[in-house]
Amino acid sequence: MTWTTRPRSDLNGLAAITAGDGPLVLLLHGVGLRAEAWNAQIDALAPRYRVVAPDLPGHGQSPAPTAERLGAFTDAVAQLLEEPGLVVGHSMGALIALDLAGRYPDRVDGLAALNSVFRRSDSARAAVKARADRLDGQSVGDPGPTLHRWFGDSPSPERAACESWLRANDPEGYRIAYGVFARSDGPSSASLKALAVPALFMTGEAEPNSTPAMSRAMADLAPQGQAVIVPGAAHMLPMTHAETVNAALLDLAADCLP
Numbered sequence: 001m002t003w004t005t006r007p008r009s010d011l012n013g014l015a016a017i018t019a020g021d022g023p024l025v026l027l028l029h030g031v032g033l034r035a036e037a038w039n040a041q042i043d044a045l046a047p048r049y050r051v052v053a054p055d056l057p058g059h060g061q062s063p064a065p066t067a068e069r070l071g072a073f074t075d076a077v078a079q080l081l082e083e084p085g086l087v088v089g090h091s092m093g094a095l096i097a098l099d100l101a102g103r104y105p106d107r108v109d110g111l112a113a114l115n116s117v118f119r120r121s122d123s124a125r126a127a128v129k130a131r132a133d134r135l136d137g138q139s140v141g142d143p144g145p146t147l148h149r150w151f152g153d154s155p156s157p158e159r160a161a162c163e164s165w166l167r168a169n170d171p172e173g174y175r176i177a178y179g180v181f182a183r184s185d186g187p188s189s190a191s192l193k194a195l196a197v198p199a200l201f202m203t204g205e206a207e208p209n210s211t212p213a214m215s216r217a218m219a220d221l222a223p224q225g226q227a228v229i230v231p232g233a234a235h236m237l238p239m240t241h242a243e244t245v246n247a248a249l250l251d252l253a254a255d256c257l258p
Contacts (some may be wrong), residue, residue, distance in 0.1 A: 001040050001242060003161035008035070008061055012079035015061035016054035020046030023109075023257035024085030025249075027053040028077060028093030030115070031177045032146070032166050034060035037090070040242035041249060049253060052080055056093065058173025068176050070184050074099045081107040086253050088112040090238055091210065092181045101199075102191040110256030112200040112249060114237055115207060118186035118214040125185070128209075132182035137175035140167055149209070150235045158239040186214070192221035198256045199225045202248060204233030204241070 008015040017035045019042050027038040035053040045051045057065035057076050065072045073096050081087075081100075087108050089097030094116035101108045120128070135141065143166035151159040199222040201215035212229045219225035228248055233241045 001157070001239075003036050003039055003157065003239075006036060006039070006042075008055070011052065011054065013063065014054040014057070014076060014080065016052050016080065017042060018053075019051045020049055022049045023253070024081065024083055025049045025051050025253060025257075026077070026080060026085055026087045027051065028087070028089040028096050029053070029056060029059070030091030030093055031056075031181045032059070032169055032174055033162065034165050036161070037165075037239060041088070041238055041246055044242075044246035045249065045253070048250075049086075049257065054080060056096075056177065058170060058177050064170070064173050065176055065180075068179060070095060070099055070180050071103075073177075073180065074103060078104050078107060084109045086110040086112070086249075086257055088114070088249060089116070090114040091116070091235070092177065092184075094210075095181070095184050095186065098187040098191070101195060101197070102187060105194075105196065108197055110198045110200075110252055111195065112202065112252055113215075113218065114202045114245065115204065115210040115235055116186060116201065116214065116218070117184070117210045118218050120185055120209075124209060128182045132175075132179045135171070135175040135178055137172040140169060140171055140174075143167060151240075156240075158236060161239075162236065187218070189221055192218055192225070193223070195222045195224065197224065198252060200228065200248060200252050201225060202228040202230065202237065202245070204235065204237050205229050205231045206234045207237075209235065
Protein backbone atom coordinates (compact mmCIF):
# COMPACT_ATOMS: atom_id res chain seq x y z
CA MET A 1 0.00 0.00 0.00
CA THR A 2 1.24 3.49 -0.83
CA TRP A 3 0.54 6.56 1.28
CA THR A 4 1.00 9.27 -1.34
CA THR A 5 -0.95 12.52 -1.16
CA ARG A 6 -4.32 12.59 -2.92
CA PRO A 7 -6.22 15.56 -4.37
CA ARG A 8 -8.76 17.26 -2.12
CA SER A 9 -11.97 19.21 -2.47
CA ASP A 10 -13.31 21.92 -0.15
CA LEU A 11 -16.42 20.48 1.47
CA ASN A 12 -18.20 22.89 3.80
CA GLY A 13 -14.92 24.36 5.01
CA LEU A 14 -12.89 21.15 5.36
CA ALA A 15 -10.38 19.72 2.90
CA ALA A 16 -11.49 16.21 1.97
CA ILE A 17 -10.60 13.32 -0.30
CA THR A 18 -13.67 12.06 -2.15
CA ALA A 19 -14.02 8.90 -4.22
CA GLY A 20 -16.74 6.68 -5.66
CA ASP A 21 -20.51 6.91 -5.92
CA GLY A 22 -23.36 5.45 -3.95
CA PRO A 23 -24.36 5.54 -0.28
CA LEU A 24 -22.11 7.70 1.88
CA VAL A 25 -19.20 6.48 4.03
CA LEU A 26 -17.42 9.11 6.15
CA LEU A 27 -13.89 8.30 7.37
CA LEU A 28 -12.41 10.25 10.32
CA HIS A 29 -8.68 9.87 11.03
CA GLY A 30 -6.79 10.07 14.31
CA VAL A 31 -5.02 12.99 15.97
CA GLY A 32 -1.86 14.11 14.19
CA LEU A 33 -2.68 12.23 10.99
CA ARG A 34 -4.46 13.19 7.77
CA ALA A 35 -6.97 11.78 5.32
CA GLU A 36 -4.36 9.61 3.54
CA ALA A 37 -4.25 7.38 6.62
CA TRP A 38 -7.42 5.87 5.08
CA ASN A 39 -5.90 5.20 1.64
CA ALA A 40 -6.45 1.43 1.86
CA GLN A 41 -10.06 1.86 3.00
CA ILE A 42 -10.80 4.46 0.32
CA ASP A 43 -9.63 2.03 -2.36
CA ALA A 44 -11.68 -0.84 -0.90
CA LEU A 45 -14.91 1.11 -0.36
CA ALA A 46 -15.01 3.43 -3.38
CA PRO A 47 -16.14 0.77 -5.92
CA ARG A 48 -19.47 0.49 -4.04
CA TYR A 49 -19.84 3.68 -1.99
CA ARG A 50 -19.24 7.42 -2.02
CA VAL A 51 -16.31 7.85 0.35
CA VAL A 52 -15.50 11.15 2.04
CA ALA A 53 -12.28 11.34 4.08
CA PRO A 54 -11.65 14.83 5.48
CA ASP A 55 -8.58 16.28 7.09
CA LEU A 56 -9.87 16.96 10.60
CA PRO A 57 -9.82 20.62 11.73
CA GLY A 58 -6.24 21.73 12.28
CA HIS A 59 -4.83 18.83 10.26
CA GLY A 60 -3.60 18.53 6.69
CA GLN A 61 -5.20 21.27 4.61
CA SER A 62 -8.17 21.98 6.93
CA PRO A 63 -8.34 25.16 9.04
CA ALA A 64 -8.03 25.10 12.82
CA PRO A 65 -11.05 24.15 14.95
CA THR A 66 -13.31 26.91 16.23
CA ALA A 67 -12.97 25.87 19.89
CA GLU A 68 -10.92 23.54 22.08
CA ARG A 69 -13.64 20.97 22.68
CA LEU A 70 -14.69 17.72 21.07
CA GLY A 71 -18.00 19.20 19.98
CA ALA A 72 -16.25 21.72 17.72
CA PHE A 73 -14.68 18.86 15.75
CA THR A 74 -17.99 16.98 15.68
CA ASP A 75 -19.93 20.00 14.45
CA ALA A 76 -17.40 20.56 11.65
CA VAL A 77 -17.55 17.01 10.28
CA ALA A 78 -21.33 16.79 10.73
CA GLN A 79 -21.64 19.30 7.87
CA LEU A 80 -20.19 16.66 5.53
CA LEU A 81 -23.16 14.35 6.13
CA GLU A 82 -25.54 15.86 3.60
CA GLU A 83 -27.31 12.49 3.69
CA PRO A 84 -27.25 9.78 6.36
CA GLY A 85 -24.29 7.42 6.08
CA LEU A 86 -21.86 5.05 7.71
CA VAL A 87 -19.46 6.95 9.97
CA VAL A 88 -16.07 5.35 10.62
CA GLY A 89 -13.53 6.81 13.03
CA HIS A 90 -10.07 5.83 14.21
CA SER A 91 -8.66 6.89 17.60
CA MET A 92 -9.68 10.54 18.04
CA GLY A 93 -11.78 10.11 14.91
CA ALA A 94 -13.64 7.33 16.73
CA LEU A 95 -14.42 9.70 19.61
CA ILE A 96 -15.79 12.19 17.10
CA ALA A 97 -17.82 9.46 15.35
CA LEU A 98 -19.35 8.35 18.65
CA ASP A 99 -20.15 11.95 19.61
CA LEU A 100 -21.67 12.47 16.16
CA ALA A 101 -23.90 9.42 16.54
CA GLY A 102 -25.11 10.70 19.90
CA ARG A 103 -25.70 14.32 18.88
CA TYR A 104 -26.76 13.88 15.23
CA PRO A 105 -28.47 10.46 15.24
CA ASP A 106 -30.55 11.21 12.15
CA ARG A 107 -27.34 11.50 10.09
CA VAL A 108 -25.84 8.15 11.09
CA ASP A 109 -26.97 4.83 9.60
CA GLY A 110 -24.06 2.85 11.05
CA LEU A 111 -20.97 3.38 13.15
CA ALA A 112 -17.47 1.91 13.34
CA ALA A 113 -15.17 2.97 16.19
CA LEU A 114 -11.61 1.74 15.64
CA ASN A 115 -9.08 1.95 18.49
CA SER A 116 -11.37 4.10 20.63
CA VAL A 117 -10.73 4.80 24.29
CA PHE A 118 -13.49 4.25 26.83
CA ARG A 119 -13.09 4.97 30.53
CA ARG A 120 -9.30 5.26 30.72
CA SER A 121 -7.58 4.04 33.85
CA ASP A 122 -6.18 6.70 36.20
CA SER A 123 -2.64 5.93 35.04
CA ALA A 124 -3.55 6.10 31.35
CA ARG A 125 -5.43 9.36 31.92
CA ALA A 126 -2.42 10.87 33.68
CA ALA A 127 -0.02 9.73 30.95
CA VAL A 128 -2.02 11.20 28.06
CA LYS A 129 -2.59 14.45 30.00
CA ALA A 130 1.17 14.74 30.61
CA ARG A 131 1.84 14.34 26.89
CA ALA A 132 -0.72 17.03 26.10
CA ASP A 133 0.74 19.41 28.67
CA ARG A 134 4.17 19.21 27.02
CA LEU A 135 2.86 20.66 23.75
CA ASP A 136 3.54 24.38 23.41
CA GLY A 137 1.74 25.09 20.13
CA GLN A 138 4.88 26.69 18.68
CA SER A 139 7.21 23.86 17.75
CA VAL A 140 6.81 20.40 16.26
CA GLY A 141 7.75 17.89 18.93
CA ASP A 142 9.84 14.78 18.42
CA PRO A 143 7.49 12.18 16.90
CA GLY A 144 9.74 9.32 18.08
CA PRO A 145 7.82 8.44 21.28
CA THR A 146 4.49 8.48 19.42
CA LEU A 147 5.83 6.29 16.63
CA HIS A 148 7.27 3.88 19.20
CA ARG A 149 3.84 3.53 20.85
CA TRP A 150 2.21 2.94 17.48
CA PHE A 151 4.76 0.76 15.69
CA GLY A 152 7.62 -0.17 18.00
CA ASP A 153 11.03 0.43 16.46
CA SER A 154 10.77 -1.61 13.26
CA PRO A 155 10.82 0.47 10.06
CA SER A 156 7.87 0.19 7.66
CA PRO A 157 6.16 2.30 4.99
CA GLU A 158 3.31 2.93 7.44
CA ARG A 159 5.68 4.18 10.12
CA ALA A 160 7.47 6.43 7.64
CA ALA A 161 4.18 7.90 6.40
CA CYS A 162 3.00 8.66 9.93
CA GLU A 163 6.32 10.27 10.76
CA SER A 164 6.04 12.59 7.76
CA TRP A 165 2.48 13.58 8.73
CA LEU A 166 3.40 14.17 12.36
CA ARG A 167 6.36 16.35 11.39
CA ALA A 168 4.19 18.37 8.97
CA ASN A 169 1.50 19.21 11.54
CA ASP A 170 0.67 22.79 12.41
CA PRO A 171 1.94 22.93 16.03
CA GLU A 172 -1.04 24.90 17.35
CA GLY A 173 -3.58 22.75 15.53
CA TYR A 174 -1.92 19.64 16.94
CA ARG A 175 -1.84 21.10 20.46
CA ILE A 176 -5.56 21.83 20.32
CA ALA A 177 -6.48 18.44 18.90
CA TYR A 178 -4.27 16.46 21.26
CA GLY A 179 -5.59 18.41 24.23
CA VAL A 180 -9.16 17.57 23.23
CA PHE A 181 -8.19 13.93 22.78
CA ALA A 182 -6.47 13.84 26.18
CA ARG A 183 -9.50 15.29 27.95
CA SER A 184 -11.96 12.93 26.26
CA ASP A 185 -12.77 9.65 27.95
CA GLY A 186 -15.10 8.15 25.38
CA PRO A 187 -18.88 8.08 25.13
CA SER A 188 -21.19 7.86 28.11
CA SER A 189 -22.89 4.60 28.92
CA ALA A 190 -26.23 6.28 28.25
CA SER A 191 -25.23 7.36 24.73
CA LEU A 192 -24.00 3.85 23.92
CA LYS A 193 -27.24 2.31 25.17
CA ALA A 194 -29.16 4.77 22.98
CA LEU A 195 -27.33 3.83 19.75
CA ALA A 196 -30.03 2.69 17.36
CA VAL A 197 -27.77 1.58 14.49
CA PRO A 198 -25.32 -1.26 13.87
CA ALA A 199 -22.07 -0.42 15.66
CA LEU A 200 -18.65 -2.03 15.26
CA PHE A 201 -15.99 -1.61 17.96
CA MET A 202 -12.64 -2.80 16.69
CA THR A 203 -9.14 -2.67 18.14
CA GLY A 204 -5.85 -4.52 18.17
CA GLU A 205 -4.99 -7.37 20.49
CA ALA A 206 -1.67 -5.64 21.30
CA GLU A 207 -3.19 -2.17 21.80
CA PRO A 208 -2.17 -0.85 25.25
CA ASN A 209 -4.28 2.33 25.30
CA SER A 210 -7.56 1.77 23.42
CA THR A 211 -7.64 -1.77 24.74
CA PRO A 212 -9.67 -4.83 23.76
CA ALA A 213 -11.53 -4.56 27.07
CA MET A 214 -12.67 -1.06 26.12
CA SER A 215 -14.05 -2.19 22.75
CA ARG A 216 -15.83 -5.13 24.33
CA ALA A 217 -17.37 -2.91 27.02
CA MET A 218 -18.73 -0.47 24.44
CA ALA A 219 -20.08 -3.27 22.28
CA ASP A 220 -21.84 -4.80 25.28
CA LEU A 221 -23.63 -1.51 25.96
CA ALA A 222 -24.69 -0.77 22.37
CA PRO A 223 -27.91 -2.61 21.40
CA GLN A 224 -26.48 -3.62 18.01
CA GLY A 225 -22.84 -3.57 19.08
CA GLN A 226 -20.16 -5.98 17.92
CA ALA A 227 -16.55 -6.16 19.13
CA VAL A 228 -13.75 -7.36 16.87
CA ILE A 229 -10.25 -7.81 18.29
CA VAL A 230 -7.52 -8.20 15.67
CA PRO A 231 -4.68 -10.59 16.60
CA GLY A 232 -1.20 -9.10 16.45
CA ALA A 233 -2.47 -5.56 15.78
CA ALA A 234 -1.84 -2.41 17.81
CA HIS A 235 -2.90 1.21 17.36
CA MET A 236 -2.56 1.87 13.63
CA LEU A 237 -5.03 -0.83 12.66
CA PRO A 238 -6.38 0.75 9.44
CA MET A 239 -2.87 0.98 8.03
CA THR A 240 -1.16 -2.13 9.39
CA HIS A 241 -4.10 -4.55 9.07
CA ALA A 242 -5.96 -3.00 6.17
CA GLU A 243 -7.41 -6.21 4.71
CA THR A 244 -9.02 -7.18 8.01
CA VAL A 245 -10.39 -3.67 8.55
CA ASN A 246 -11.65 -3.43 4.97
CA ALA A 247 -13.51 -6.74 5.21
CA ALA A 248 -15.19 -5.69 8.46
CA LEU A 249 -16.21 -2.29 7.07
CA LEU A 250 -17.60 -3.80 3.87
CA ASP A 251 -19.68 -6.23 5.95
CA LEU A 252 -20.95 -3.38 8.14
CA ALA A 253 -21.75 -1.18 5.15
CA ALA A 254 -23.71 -4.00 3.51
CA ASP A 255 -25.68 -4.36 6.75
CA CYS A 256 -26.59 -0.71 7.33
CA LEU A 257 -26.51 1.11 3.98
CA PRO A 258 -29.10 0.84 1.19
